[in-house]
Amino acid sequence: MARSPLILAALAKDAVPQFDFAQVKHLDGGTSGAFDAALLTAKSGEHFVVRMANSASAGTELEAEIRAIKTFSPVVRLNLPFEISQLVGDTQDSDGQRAMVFNFVYGNPIEISQIEPMADLTLSIATAIATIHKLPVELVQNAGFPELDPASNLKYRVSELDRSAQTGKISPVLLQRWESALEDVNLFRYQPTVIHGSLNGHSMLELDGKVSGVLQWSGLKIADPAEDLAWILGGAAPELSRNLIARYFEARPASDSNIWPRALLYSELELTRWLLHGYSTGNQEIIEDAVGMLLVLTEEVESGKAERIHAAPLASSIAQEKRAFEASATNLKNDELF
Known part of the structure; x- marks a missing residue:
């Protein structure tokens, strides 16, 4: 069963308590249900994405993505003609499932x-x-x-x-x-x-x-x-x-x-x-x-x-x-x- 945006928002608040979120809505990442995701708007106007995997294979994929984006140092990022997500915080739900919060990358x-x-x-x-x-x-x-x-x-x-x-x-x-x-x-x-x-x-x-x-x-x-x-x-x-x-x-x-x-x-x-x-x-x-x-x-x-x-x-x-x-x-x- 898919997690509601409100549940994801609560987990995001636990992951990044320094941010106050004013709005949350479902986000479709085009991953055919492999992940639950929500778009969060902070009171500061900044946008974030919280994601959780729905299977062991999706969890492995998400962990690999985190390893990958950590590979790109600030210097490397400055020389890229596009933006890459950055992990800003993470936490676990009561079942031990990891929720990860990323900065939102704008685009269609x-x-x-x-x-x-x-x-x-x-x-x-x-x-x-x-x-x-x-x-x-x-x-x-x-x-x-x-x-x-x-x-x-x-x-x-x-x-x-x-x-x-x-x-x-x-x-x-x-x-x-x-x-x-x-x-x-x-x-x-x-x-x-x-x-x-x-x-x-x-x-x-x-x-x-x-x-x-x-x-x-x-x-x-x-x-x-x-x-x-x-x-x-x-x-x-x-x-x-x-x-x-x-x-x-x-x-x-x-x-x-x-x-x-x-x-x-x-x-x-x-x-x-x-x-x-x-x-x-x-x-x-x-x-x-x-x-x-x-x-x-x-x-x-x-x-x-x-x-x-x-x-x-x-x-x-x-x-x-x-x-x-x-x-x-x-x-x-x-x-x-x-």
Whole structure:
């Protein structure tokens, strides 16, 4: 049973007794009921968010997010073009469940399908993602977050595809498409970077045409930067996707030439993850939803509408690696800012 905003407000008062709250209302964080949350307005006019997990897995996710945001020092935060939540207090209810109070990050969820290709927000999104990927890996390594090299990533993706194939819901056309991509060794020649790991329209906020905040950092790790671009290719119009990726390359010249096809691959494989989630939770509605989207993608592949997933020509990859090497000298200087 969901906790009422008043109960959450009472716990928040216990967590941060120095604040007097004048107003409280339910807050939907787009997490499908994994958390109870409320927006609090203090008499000072400041806004805060109190959150509580509704399951052990959600609790683990929340703890990981706290570890992640603590990784970002004040100096790092000053050099980010967006705001990150900050834990201001916590407490426990009578059952020992933890309630956490964060500062409120202003902004609206991003509807990626509604953005105009040449809008200022396109550049802002690309810059925000590139900034995350340019963070020093030591920042995340020292905090003990996961690291996934290309070989480990490939092994995990193959295993995931095998499990989804066992459901019998993946068409031969899609299996062949994805297996061919995963067998393309050149496609997975990339340098792992710091990534957010959970980017979507709810975790990235916009205000006045610019990215104002990035939330939900529980997936922070060192892995393939293409993962953070998958949600764009999965929901945006082709023209917007291409424009945004082009802006991303401008903001991060060190990125590899195959980041686009890998992001496309990951965006499609998200459908298999959704399918597996449906089976693991026994949710027939999710299974049917995933199957429906897989059928649509199958039709697009069969009709030739779907873009091919393949590695860039070798010459292009070599040229990109040269640009990446040249950019690395500049990045070494920039690392001093963090």
